[in-house]
Amino acid sequence: MIKLGTIGTSEIVKKFVNSAKKNSNLKVLCCYSRNKEKAKNFIIENDLAAKAVDSFEVLVDEVDAIYIASPNGLHYEHAKYFLTQQKHVLLEKPLTLNYDQACELAQIAEMNNVFLMEAYRTAHLPQFKKLLDSCQNYQPFLANFSMTQYSSRMEKVKHGIYDSVFDENLGKGSTYDMLIYPVELAIALFGPVKEVKSMGLKLPNGSGLNDIVLMKHTNNVLVNITCSKASEGLNYNEILSDHITISFLDNSHLKEISIKKRVNDTREMLYEQKEPMDYFEYEIKVFVKMILENDISLRNYLLDVSCEAIKVLNQVEKNRDKLGEIQHET
Secondary structure: OEEEEEEOOOHHHHHHHHHHOOOOOEEEEEEEOOOHHHHHHHHHHOOOOOEEEOOHHHHHOOOOEEEEOOOHHHHHHHHHHHHHOOOEEEEOOOOOOOHHHHHHHHHHHHHOOOOEEEOOOHHHOHHHHHHHHHHHHHOOOEEEEEEEOOOOOHHHHHOOOOOHHHOOOOOOEHHHHOOHHHHHHHHHHHOOEEEEEEEEEEOOOOOEEEEEEEEEEOOOOEEEEEEEOOOOOOOEEEEEOOOEEEEEEOOOOOOEEEEEEOOOOEEEEEEEOOOOOOOHHHHHHHHHHHHHOOOHHHHHHHHHHHHHHHHHHHHHHHHHOOOOOOOOOO
């Protein structure tokens, strides 16, 4: 039985702990918040037999592993503390806001013989394998991904209030909150990235709002990504080869996957979500199984994907800070 602690009391933590209850090899025993009363209320609201704490020093003595859902900008320091205390860490996306820090966390996990995993749930969904198998079978060379969702905080943004995910230090906006989904999916499907071209719009405080990204993978697959927290698109995605088009809905949840063949113009449905799905259940299963089976190779593979994604996001952020050049004919 893995004794688990949690950091945070947000809606995502609520969904996580209710999924964790389903796993017989895991038990939530401790919940942390800077406000201990908030932790106590969280425990009551979610029917947990857990201890409320407001100190990492107390938390670390109570658990074998920790689920961290603190603000993005705190991921590095929080994960580093628990990894150096030889605790397993399931860290909400993004792993960190900085590539070097992400690599450092991976090294600390290896040195301390513990498991670090980013809670990027898409690659652990059962339907992801259908998408991956199709890509391997049909050898695509081009993809168009879309990740757009109108933020509930946009009205505050319009009034110059940049908090939570739009905070320049704790969240950094759409780039690290949303763009990570299609970037990490592309890396999971097509491998490492060798070139990144991008342009974007940022808020006055420097946080990302909209991004257009073009990635070239080491296998020469080109991926074009549209990402926005200021609009709501259809979020259809497509992967193309010379004779098929793979289409899927919803970059983070893969709710529908189909293949259209050019030769006979037929469409085959590979997957269609018809019932509500507990998306957290699958990442929890992988994390627990990895620990119980001491699967070092899986840990290292998943961390390679997560670190590669942060490297791409850092480049996107860097590109957005550059002024574009316009060539005028003379």
